[in-house]
Amino acid sequence: MVNPIMLILIPLLTVFLINLVNIKWPKFSAGLSFLAIALTTGMAFTLLPEVMQAPIEVVIAGTKAPIGINLLIGPLGLMLSLIILVTSLLVSMYSFSYISDERKGMYSGLFLLLIVGSLGMVMTGDIFNLFVFFEILCISSYILVAYQRNEHSLEASIKYLLLGSIGSLFLLISIAILYRGLGTLNIADIAARVGELPPSTRIAAAAFFTIGIGVEAAIFPLNSWLPDAHSSAPSSISAMLSGFVIEVALVVLIKIVFSLFAFAALFWLLAVVGVVSLLIGEFAAYRQENIKRMLAYSSIGQVGLILFALSLGTEAATRAAFLQIINHAAAKSALFLVSGYMIIRTGSYQIADYRGIARRMPVSGFVFFLAVLSLVGVPPLFGFFSKFSIVMAAVSSGSTGATVLTGLVLLGTVVEAAYFIRVLQHFYQREPAKAVTAARSERGAGAESSIEAPIAAMLPVLAFALFLTGGVLLLGSITGLADAAVQDLFARLVSVLA
Amino acid sequence: MRKVVTGLLLAGFLFYVGSLLAGIFLVDAPEQPRIVGSTILAGAEDEAGAANTVTSVVVLYRGFDTLGEVTVLFLAASGIALLFGHAGKAKIKKGNAGPGFILRTGGRLLYPFFFLFGLYVIIHGHLSPGGGFPGGVIVATGFFVALLTGDRVNIPEGWFALCESLAGVGFIGLGLVGLFGEAGSFLAQVFPLGDFGSLVSAGIIPFIYAVIGVKVAAELSGAVGRFYTSDEGETL
């Protein structure tokens, strides 16, 4: 049997090895990081049957849980790990050709650390260890956002860093309050004894925790960094940040709320905040002219939707939210990756400059089309099932409030469809824009030839597209995993407090 | 206007949080550490074997946190390296007023003592306050003083990266000894404990702390040095 701690240790060890390799042969680092991610992904899949039977607890430093740190890998943690690993495996394949400057050795290391941070966050069973991995995740994203080193990315990174550090400060205060009250850091142990705390203490800890992780989970009003950060990062990194980083923070927030701070009022607050994020994100995306900003605002909207579904607090809605997380990871990653090569070829971020681009980049155009359909939730695609089940779960939960919020969610979806159709209209227009006719690929052909991205970059994009269309066939096993994850999450929910 | 609004918001926030926290923090301190702390103190001699229990918590009980913490430092160092680009050779920019005679001479006299004291702090981490982090910082301060005095530090770029990587691999390697050995868990205490309170004691702890010391020293020296280099086409 593979020890689940290896999922964290292998990428981390590879980071140090890459740093060693970078001294002399930086060109091998990308391959090394790809191999490490592939190995880790394989290991995660081999853990699957065992975890479905019972959660695995990993003891660290030979000391049992409340004294030392432990990792706790249940179906929820493993499902998120698989989303993280599969997405980053495909994105790292895309990065082979996409990241080609002289600093690509460092890129691979930072990319792996982003994965280490996310994996640690979903697997750990200790609240301070959660903070440490949260910091690894945050700091590597600050750096990767600034990777291009131009004014926009530096400004975005500073803004992200300042807000993110305030968030981690709040998280730290929450941990201090919990330790002061209970004298333990293990999440399961805190959950068992959290009733001993006076209500005011518990509310204070919940507030600081929600604000702290909320910054990274891009919950409205704490999401002002997101459009800048996601739009000025390299497209491969935008795909990672939008594809799973926000969602990981969100699920960890919900997991902790379920196990420690199950206040009914907090669930309602999060549901309302989710819908507000959704509407603000979608309406702001409608007004964007820059393709990456549009996708970033769309992510705010999608995360709002997921938050809404997660905080309804019913099993059906939570399962639907998990499916939507998978759908969003695949669809939004595909969109960002496709737009990455469109930006390289045309040299422009403006949607207006992409008129007629689908003729010269037929595969990219088609993948964009498919991903948009899945994100909006058009029937045969994967997104339809997740979105439809969210709406069904929300309506059948029975309360008037949830039904009203569902109406607003549908409004958001309409807006989403509207702006994506506008983009597709541009893509498939007959008259090409100047930037499109002027575009040349590295193969240097004429104005009519294809300027499609290289095959190494198209394969992962096609894999995402294949999942969005063919994923329906896997729906049975994916729902099975999601169901187990829902059970894992609800096992933590002892009682909801008024 | 912006300041007034921010002030009011802060005041409201302060009042609310203050009233919540008053119930938490204006209570008196306990007489004994709580369950986790007491257990660790009770097992200090037989389990971890380090006279300084903070060290045994940092390196052993919460060693996984420390691995993450070292990774954060590594991240910061590589982020700085990424931002300032590959400087071929550290070109130290001299300000208008170069380092004076006193700083230069004093600095040169002090380097060996920085290293010596840093080493002492690292080696005695399991016995007295200190250890890998402060010790590493003290060693790095030696490099920093060298930069301040304008002396060329003739250490090739690769060396810092080499030290940092090998130390990182060493940390994980020491942890894996526990995982694949009898103990069966990462970062377990696998070496004999030795004589409680003496220099050769506490099993694996001094080794891990030494590795951390090397890593911290290399990362900080590298990171500080980066601020003193300038990349192509940019003026300081």
Place this chain on the structure above:
Amino acid sequence: MMIPLSIHTILNIGSFGLLVIGLAIIFTKRNLITMVIGLNVADVGANILLVNAGFVKDGTAPIFTTAVGSAQAMSDPVPQALVLTSIVIGFGITALALALIVKLYRRRTTLDVSKIRGLKW
């Protein structure tokens, strides 16, 4: 309610004060370096709060020496280890923030947040 005015209480109040001062600096000042200083002040506040969670009445440092008898109460070692981690993380963030600011200053030659379009909140 009678508040016992021990070192423990004073440290708690002080740490909370530092937190508020630090956050106030971040939200009201417009110079980037000053904002990073504010972040550091707030960070120190949080660290004191954290390390103070392990305060024990009349406790000594949790280090076994020949001078300390086993009867003497020792303070909780766990928060002291946590605060070490937190300080190092704070250092990392500060170093990175300063590097980003240096880099931005070389491009923009200003540190004023209100003059940098992308930094308006």
